[in-house]
Amino acid sequence: MKHDVKQIIFYDKDKPCTRIYADFxxxxxxxxxxxxNIIKTAFGVKLKPIWDDFxxxxxxxxxxxxxxxxxxxxDVLGIDEYDPxxxxxxTKGRMAEDQQWLEIMSIDGEKLKNNHLADS
Structure with missing residues (x-):
């Protein structure tokens, strides 16, 4: 089965704070x-976030x-419905009230076969 996997890096300014692998x-x-610095991380004190947390x-x-x-x-974004x-x-997840943002990359799920994400 081919997996739709994205690597998401959560940044504060130019510093990467959390690396996320999401298997959609x-x-x-x-x-x-x-x-x-827990305040700068994507999930705060949650060390093992689940899909709903994501x-x-x-x-x-x-x-x-x-x-x-x-x-x-x-409409300005060219999106038909509200899909985060x-x-x-x-938008790269940029918000007016902070300097945090996201970098999202699609990756080949086959390359993750030996990664624990594929076994979850």
Missing amino acids: TLQTITAENLTD LDFLEERCIPRQRGGLREYL LQIVQK
Whole structure:
């Protein structure tokens, strides 16, 4: 089975803080903190986040679902519906109130066969 796997690096300014591997086929993730500053990490004190934590994290890096003018915002991004992954792919998860952002890369899931993500 071919897996849809993305590597997501969560940055604070230019410093990588968390590396995430997300398998969208199996809906599993693994995360590695690259800093000791828990406030700067993607999942805070959660050392073993689950898929729902990941989905919440993506949504936290987006415009709120209830925001006025949401339809116009999505139109500007070229997105048909509210989809946090698509939004952060377009915006890099940048928010006005902080200097954190995401780098998202699709990777070949076959290369992860020996990685514990494929076994989750």
